[in-house]
Amino acid sequence: xxxxxxxxxxxxxxxxxxxxxxFAESVIETEHFTVNHEGVGKTFAELAARSAERSFSxxxxxxxxxxxxxxxxxxTDDQDTFKTLTKGRLPDWSTAAALPGNRIVxxxxxxxxxxxxxxxxxxxxxxxxxxxxxxIPVPRWFHEGCAQILSGRWGIRDRMYMTWMVxxxxxxxxxxxxxxxxxxxxxATLAYDQSMIAVLELMRVHGGGVLREVIGGMKNGVEFTxxxxxxxxxxxxxxxxxxxxxxxxxYGRRSLLRLIPGxxxxxxxxxxxxxxxxxxxxxxxxxxxxxxxxxxNIINFRDFPPDE
Numbered sequence: 295x296x297x298x299x300x301x302x303x304x305x306x307x308x309x310x311x312x313x314x315x316x317f318a319e320s321v322i323e324t325e326h327f328t329v330n331h332e333g334v335g336k337t338f339a340e341l342a343a344r345s346a347e348r349s350f351s352x353x354x355x356x357x358x359x360x361x362x363x364x365x366x367x368x369x370t371d372d373q374d375t376f377k378t379l380t381k382g383r384l385p386d387w388s389t390a391a392a393l394p395g396n397r398i399v400x401x402x403x404x405x406x407x408x409x410x411x412x413x414x415x416x417x418x419x420x421x422x423x424x425x426x427x428x429x430i431p432v433p434r435w436f437h438e439g440c441a442q443i444l445s446g447r448w449g450i451r452d453r454m455y456m457t458w459m460v461x462x463x464x465x466x467x468x469x470x471x472x473x474x475x476x477x478x479x480x481x482a483t484l485a486y487d488q489s490m491i492a493v494l495e496l497m498r499v500h501g502g503g504v505l506r507e508v509i510g511g512m513k514n515g516v517e518f519t520x521x522x523x524x525x526x527x528x529x530x531x532x533x534x535x536x537x538x539x540x541x542x543x544x545y546g547r548r549s550l551l552r553l554i555p556g557x558x559x560x561x562x563x564x565x566x567x568x569x570x571x572x573x574x575x576x577x578x579x580x581x582x583x584x585x586x587x588x589x590x591n592i593i594n595f596r597d598f599p600p601d602e
Contacts, residue, residue: 319336320332320333322336322339322340322343323364324343324346324347325347326346326347326350326360326361326364326365327343327346327347327350327364327365327366327367328364328365328366328367329342329343329346329366329367329369330366330367330368330369331369332371333370333371333372333375334369334370334371338369339369341410342367342369342400342410342414343367345410345411345414345415346365346367346414346418348411349411349414349415349418349444349445350418352444353415353418353419353422353444354422356444356502356505356506357419357422357423357426357440357444357505357506357509358503358505358506358507358509358510359422359423359425359426359506359509359510359513360422361396361421361422361425361426362425363396364396365396365397365398365418365421366395366396366397366398367397367398367399367400367414368397368398368399368400369400369401370399370400370401371401372401373401375401376391376399376401379391379393379399380393380399389401389413390413390414390416390417391417392417392420392421392424394424396421396424396425397421398414398417398418398421400413400414400417412445412446412447413445415444415445416441416442416444416445416446417441419440419441419444419445420437420441423436423437423440423509426509426512426513427509427512427513427518428512428513428515430512430515430516430517430518431518432512432518433468433471433472433518433530434471434472434474434485434489435468435471435472435485435488435489435492435493436489436492436493436508436518437489438471438485438486438489438490439489439490439491439492439493439494439496440493440505442486442487442489442490442493443490443493443494446490448490452487453545455483455487456487456488456491456541456545457545457546459484459545460541460542460545460546461546461547464484465488465538465541465542466484466485466488467534467538468492468530468534470485471485471488471489488541491537491541492537493505495536495537495540496526496533496537499526499536500525500526504525504526507521507524507525508521508522508525509521511524511525518530
């Protein structure tokens with residue numbers, strides 16, 4: 295081997311060694327996650343890894359399924375990388391996406407450190423449900439409801455917003471929620487809130503273990519509607535009627551008396567007004583997101599067939 299060939303070989307080996315070291319320095323491995331943080335600070339990546347592990351046991355216990363293999367979390371340092379990974383299917387202001395193959399992408403990171411654990415938890419729920427269901431389509435109200443419950447918050451302003459929607463008669467059916475991103479006049483925020491309340495009511499009526507039972511049925515290859523009926527004893531259409539009646543009863547005009555009694559009425563109504571204005575100011579952005587792809591930041595989310 296001549297000197298030039300030896301030099302090329304040595305340089306190649308050195309490049310591979312340096313590349314391996316750089317790759318190792320940009321990856322954090324935990325029991326259930328691999329966090330890739332190339333271009334992103336290690337401190338933030340470690341926070342993401344700890345947040346994911348804290349959420350994992352709670353989520354998998356509640357849903358009764360632990361994904362096969364680890365979940366990969368990709369922390370991106372710029373919007374261009376995020377667009378490349380999500381194939382440009384989400385709007386510029388999106389911060390997270392659950393991708394096929396148990397992958398989660400987070401970007402941009404600035405301004406979202408406080409909500410990091412909530413965002414990661416939301417996407418983990420999607421990964422767990424998709425992994426359990428396999429090729430079986432899961433309706434969006436169930437998917438998003440589970441994700442909202444296990445990651446979101448429900449406060450006085452959210453309750454007031456729902457009351458406002460009920461009083462105005464702006465409720466969505468499950469079919470509306472399923473197609474919320476293809477209908478320009480629909481409200482994605484309302485779809486998320488209704489989905490969460492639907493799953494909460496499902497758990498209240500049929501017990502906290504109902505989510506595990508439904509998901510367990512799909513793990514065994516049973517379609518969602520059949521798994522739902524086996525777990526609850528009723529059809530999804532019957533539950534939908536019950537749930538919509540529950541919404542109207544619990545969030546109608548009378549709920550205002552229970553929600554904001556006494557001298558706080560004026561103050562709370564002003565707060566609600568500000569909250570509603572803010573919701574509607576963001577509505578145009580929500581519609582753009584709705585038209586861009588699928589709900590819940592799930593790429594390639596399959597359409598769920600209507601109940602027979």
